[in-house]
Amino acid sequence: MNLLLLTDSDFIGEDLVEISGRRHGHIVNILKLPVGGTVKAGLINGKTGIGTIINVDQTQLRIKIDLRDEPIPPLPVTLLLALPRPKMLKRILPICACLGVSKMYLINSYRVEKSYWQSPWLKAKAINGQLQLGLEQAGTTTLPVVELRDRFKPFVEDELESIAANTMRFIAHPKTDTPAPIALNQAATLTVGPEGGFIPYEIGMLIDRGFTPVSLGKRILKVETAVTALLSRLFT
Amino acid sequence: MNLLLLTDSDFIGEDLVEISGRRHGHIVNILKLPVGGTVKAGLINGKTGIGTIINVDQTQLRIKIDLRDEPIPPLPVTLLLALPRPKMLKRILPICACLGVSKMYLINSYRVEKSYWQSPWLKAKAINGQLQLGLEQAGTTTLPVVELRDRFKPFVEDELESIAANTMRFIAHPKTDTPAPIALNQAATLTVGPEGGFIPYEIGMLIDRGFTPVSLGKRILKVETAVTALLSRLFT
Numbered sequence: 001m002n003l004l005l006l007t008d009s010d011f012i013g014e015d016l017v018e019i020s021g022r023r024h025g026h027i028v029n030i031l032k033l034p035v036g037g038t039v040k041a042g043l044i045n046g047k048t049g050i051g052t053i054i055n056v057d058q059t060q061l062r063i064k065i066d067l068r069d070e071p072i073p074p075l076p077v078t079l080l081l082a083l084p085r086p087k088m089l090k091r092i093l094p095i096c097a098c099l100g101v102s103k104m105y106l107i108n109s110y111r112v113e114k115s116y117w118q119s120p121w122l123k124a125k126a127i128n129g130q131l132q133l134g135l136e137q138a139g140t141t142t143l144p145v146v147e148l149r150d151r152f153k154p155f156v157e158d159e160l161e162s163i164a165a166n167t168m169r170f171i172a173h174p175k176t177d178t179p180a181p182i183a184l185n186q187a188a189t190l191t192v193g194p195e196g197g198f199i200p201y202e203i204g205m206l207i208d209r210g211f212t213p214v215s216l217g218k219r220i221l222k223v224e225t226a227v228t229a230l231l232s233r234l235f236t
Numbered sequence: 237m238n239l240l241l242l243t244d245s246d247f248i249g250e251d252l253v254e255i256s257g258r259r260h261g262h263i264v265n266i267l268k269l270p271v272g273g274t275v276k277a278g279l280i281n282g283k284t285g286i287g288t289i290i291n292v293d294q295t296q297l298r299i300k301i302d303l304r305d306e307p308i309p310p311l312p313v314t315l316l317l318a319l320p321r322p323k324m325l326k327r328i329l330p331i332c333a334c335l336g337v338s339k340m341y342l343i344n345s346y347r348v349e350k351s352y353w354q355s356p357w358l359k360a361k362a363i364n365g366q367l368q369l370g371l372e373q374a375g376t377t378t379l380p381v382v383e384l385r386d387r388f389k390p391f392v393e394d395e396l397e398s399i400a401a402n403t404m405r406f407i408a409h410p411k412t413d414t415p416a417p418i419a420l421n422q423a424a425t426l427t428v429g430p431e432g433g434f435i436p437y438e439i440g441m442l443i444d445r446g447f448t449p450v451s452l453g454k455r456i457l458k459v460e461t462a463v464t465a466l467l468s469r470l471f472t
Binding site: 002072095098099100137138139140179180182183216217218219220221222225228229230231232233236 | 238308331334335336373374375376415416418419452453454455456457458461464465466467468469472
């Protein structure tokens with residue numbers, strides 16, 4: 001935790017928060033901050049600054065908050081991600097938040113198992129919890145917006161054009177020789193398929209809408225490794 | 237598992253292997269390959285090709301092996317990695333193998349907890365097991381060489397110059413404004429510090445030996461995210 005991430009409901013006064021649970025445990029047991037100690041803090045989708053511990057007990061912390069700095073700007077990236085299996089979803093959400101993805105659509109694909117759509121990790125509270133871990137890691141506050149789309153065809157036909165308007169459009173696809181571009185530094189919509197890849201019909205629909213298949217090399221990467229590698233190349 | 241990774245001891249004939257345990261379970265229960273089915277295969281540090289299932293029983297598989305292709309070449313990278321906590325080490329080893337790191341030194345640093353050096357995950361068998369998972373994911377066979385160095389100063393003073401000879405030298409360091417280079421495509425020695433970073437004395441010793449601190453931006457990344465992001469930028 002490189003930043004104490006706050007929500008409006010943590011505030012018990014204009015510049016005073018009360019923290020319990022996991023964040024309390026981290027500050028008391030891992031960071032071992034005493035009264036008077038300071039911690040980097042930030043309000044979700046708001047500014048960052050400093051928190052000063054003013055009271056510690058076994059279950060609660062009171063922290064005085066002074067937020068003056070703008071958060072690190074997010075990347076101008078919308079990620080379209082074929083819904084991964086729950087264990088991987090849990091892992092990839094904080095990575096996306098940490099790296100600065102602005103918006104994510106978890107989408108369906110022929111190779112997404114139907115049962116994945118029933119996962120409790122898709123509840124808004126669970127998703128936001130994982131995203132917040134990523135912001136705490138990165139040290140910033142801008143929460144990615146995550147949307148679920150459990151039907152591929154209507155999503156692509158009815159929504160994709162407006163989602164991807166005025167952006168560069170790429171599909172991470174091992175079966176192409178076009179390397180992923182470097183230092184694009186432009187708004188982009190990135191599509192990452194399921195384990196085993198999109199089927200040709202799906203790739204075709206995306207190509208028809210201006211998406212270019214790009215490769216990260218011959219090695220087959222896990223989804224979270226591919227997303228990290230792509231974002232690191234595109235934005236510098 | 238995108239490749240059935242074989243060792244010499246799997247062979248019971250010139251082109252015949254017998255597989256049990258985890259790999260048997262994966263082929264039978266996940267890939268559900270019948271007799272006659274084929275799987276991409278490769279010999280550790282050797283060629284890749286095709287395996288054809290010739291016999292399946294509840295605990296063993298016999299597979300005919302035909303290896304003719306050169307493996308994907310590894311990246312010309314030596315990674316010096318401050319020993320992470322065991323849970324993270326377990327996760328980062330397959331990622332490094334998957335991405336094609338040639339050689340890794342797990343090194344000490346002031347901020348590496350002494351207890352980490354006692355982890356059972358540092359046993360050669362455990363390390364190689366994790367690396368092999370990464371090769372199976374990537375679909376290739378070149379096993380990174382991993383060395384342990386539990387004293388920072390003698391490592392840097394006595395060994396580092398010859399390890400890093402004729403390579404570009406970088407330290408991933410959040411506290412610099414120099415961005416990590418892009419598309420270097422030259423042999424490199426990369427140094428990645430512990431959680432909390434190297435101390436200034438350590439950074440100084442590395443700078444004295446020609447290492448340039450480079451940044452991946454203001455976000456604080458987990459070690460495995462930083463390694464993935466760095467390698468993806470440096471090699472295209």
